[in-house]
């Protein structure tokens with residue numbers, strides 16, 4: 001177990017290292033002066049000079065890389081080209097919003113999708129199953145930015161039930177929650193479909209296993225068999241899917257954040273790409289990658305916790 | 315004596331795309347309190363369907379069309395789902411066939427057993443646990459107090475089945491159903507489980523129903539026997555009556571076909587010709603008429619009378635009463651009533667002078683079990699296990715060598731290594747005096763024509779989308795052999811394995827078990843090989859059919875002088891068809907010699923245990939003790955001295971320190987034991 005943890009952590013560090021390397025070399029592989037490229041066309045000579053000094057651009061390449069990596073790992077992601085605020089602080093302010101969006105999106109998708117999948121699997125080919133099937137495929141097929149736009153138009157513009165843009169007043173929790181509803185809906189909708197389909201498929205498979213028949217032969221209650229036995233096994237592949245899904249959700253969040261004008265990492269990346277604000281892009285991508293790796297690690301650990309066979313083979 | 319369960323006139327059908335399959339037809343028999351009933355029959359007989367009908371756990375396309383199942387004073391077929399749920403596990407419980415798949419892998423035994431006891435509100439959690447631990451103790455699990463908190467995969471196969479029995483008996487059911495309780499286990503474990511069931515049944519005074527195709531198990535365990543064929547009960551009686559005085563031709567045939575009952579080693583095995591009738595079609599007359607060795611014209615038109623003295627002793631056959639009564643039937647026990655199967659009676663040509671076809675010398679195969687990093691972190695220096703250890707073996711043209719061992723013996727690995735599918739660390743494998751070990755695939759490919767593999771599960775290993783015709787000639791195409799007329803070739807091969815030509819147009823899932831096996835044989839023969847390596851050629855086949863396949867293989871051998879290496883765990887079967895046997899244990903050959911000599915007079919204690927592990931299909935020769943205890947250790951825990959020392963009843967101090975070398979008794983019989991039994 002500990003060996004496994006060590007291995008996984010080692011792997012995570014290696015991946016992050018690789019990302020740092022890629023981000024760093026991107027800057028240096030493009031012909032021209034790295035400082036000018038990094039800071040974009042609007043940079044003044046002073047900012048370029050300051051940047052060159054800070055990044056040790058006069059030193060040999062390997063030294064620069066070490067400095068960059070060292071800084072990144074200690075939490076110093078450089079300065080915003082325009083405001084000259086630390087990138088770390090900028091990301092820190094927005095990270096919470098993105099995390100809230102992603103977790104709320106995945107959360108409601110799981111709370112709805114998993115039970116729907118179970119229901120479909122218990123009575124395959126019933127009307128519940130067929131309806132869920134059709135809705136799921138529909139939900140998966142519609143891209144989340146379209147869902148965002150439609151949700152915005154219908155619920156915010158037409159019906160005026162929910163606020164259209166922003167993330168809510170700072171400090172006002174209920175206002176923030178209200179602002180979260182539509183984006184989270186848009187981000188999670190496809191996932192309701194995915195999860196329902198996935199859970200249905202694995203539940204159907206597990207319900208056909210011999211040990212489920214044993215549980216029935218021992219007279220256990222149907223509810224116990226479905227939730228205590230079958231779901232216990234069927235949920236495992238779904239957890240992996242959810243873990244990996246966070247990566248996809250971050251990209252869905254980009255659209256949602258743009259459309260709903262929510263401050264967040266996605267919006268930050270978008271804005272800085274548009275304005276060629278390279279240090280911010282670099283920092284945000286790095287943080288997003290680290291987050292993704294972390295979530296996948298967590299989902300693997302949850303599986304190990306639920307499945308003794310996996311736990312011991314670690 | 316009171317009747318606990320009374321099955322009356324039960325008929326049941328499955329609705330399938332092919333129509334209604336009448337799986338059970340007018341089944342009636344009583345189960346008396348305190349008795350052990352064996353339901354015996356081959357696949358398709360409906361024996362397991364009866365169990366699921368009792369439990370109300372039939373597949374959703376099943377429909378009971380008539381009859382009742384009276385349990386004490388309730389008709390189980392009329393109970394509501396919640397009424398049945400109250401009976402299941404509490405009053406009627408089950409031991410399942412395969413303990414590897416019938417226990418949920420993610421819950422501990424304590425949890426699973428706790429869940430079964432949910433209907434006992436009066437019991438505190440501590441009491442439930444204590445009760446479960448007691449049960450685990452009773453079924454022979456050492457240190458139950460701590461093992462109960464483990465998961466199924468921590469238990470070996472035999473231990474899992476013991477735990478399965480503990481779970482079934484936990485509630486103290488009035489009726490215990492056992493569905494092929496030992497079929498998934500190795501011979502030596504089967505003996506242990508039979509013994510355990512015998513002990514428990516006398517101790518707990520439960521009524522037991524055992525469903526099995528294994529006549530030996532039925533003879534050892536049961537008081538009464540119900541014989542089923544194609545959805546009907548054909549004969550019922552006390553165990554002695556069934557085994558010593560069977561009246562129905564099918565019962566008689568079944569007993570005659572059991573290789574374990576045939577004392578004399580014989581090259582050919584008796585068979586029941588034909589296939590089980592298609593139950594989707596209406597049946598008239600006697601259900602067994604299409605295969606019966608004594609069928610008469612009337613059998614095809616008129617249903618046979620039920621002839622018997624009591625409800626618990628009857629048989630259904632025209633020969634026993636009425637105008638066609640034959641006082642000469644049944645003939646004395648030593649007369650064979652079924653045929654020995656078709657024979658192309660060419661003389662056997664064991665070419666001892668022709669030199670060896672296959673020769674394996676001191677072969678070693680190691681598997682790496684962990685990467686260098688993990689091993690270093692765990693402080694383990696040896697990163698591999700010996701799957702095959704110092705094996706020497708040879709096959710001559712026209713000769714059959716049986717390679718026998720339980721699961722984990724390395725027999726399959728050895729077969730795969732010979733076929734160059736697994737790399738070997740050292741030693742040599744020669745085929746017609748050419749070294750082929752670890753040969754590059756490009757050089758080996760032409761040799762694959764001469765050495766064919768016959769797979770264990772023919773239907774599973776065949777592509778479901780190809781017709782039988784395409785499958786049979788597939789090897790020819792794979793090897794790019796020029797064949798002007800593939801259709802003619804397919805027909806030639808079909809004739810060779812006696813597969814009716816119309817079947818060439820079918821698909822694998824439309825074949826019966828025996829037919830699918832024939833396709834497997836035809837594929838193996840397609841390239842005119844000299845050597846066939848057959849992995850469990852009869853596993854999963856019914857006794858009445860396995861003789862057909864083995865006889866076919868024997869005929870082909872006689873005609874073409876093939877060499878066979880037969881890999882199997884089934885000692886009674888290979889004994890009849892092999893010239894020599896090699897017994898494997900933990901990757902090593904522990905005894906090797908002429909088949910009959912090894913079977914009659916084994917030198918190695920393990921061979922003896924294997925021979926004695928097979929239950930005797932004779933209720934008068936029940937075993938009273940288990941010849942060896944324990945299970946095959948993991949390869950990771952190979953004992954220091956003799957590999958068998960952990961289980962050997964004859965082990966002495968020397969065995970714990972030194973590995974016994976191979977020593978010869980006669981020039982062609984050797985063993986690896988310090989204290990051989992002969």
Ligand code: SF4
Pocket residue numbers: 562563564600601602603604606607608609610613618630631632633
């Ligand atoms: S009734 Fe006829 S076919 Fe049926 S078992 Fe008796 S002899 Fe054979």
Ligand code: SF4
Pocket residue numbers: 918919920956957958959962963964965966969974986987988989990
């Ligand atoms: S060497 Fe000893 S332990 Fe091994 S089989 Fe012979 S008697 Fe048994």
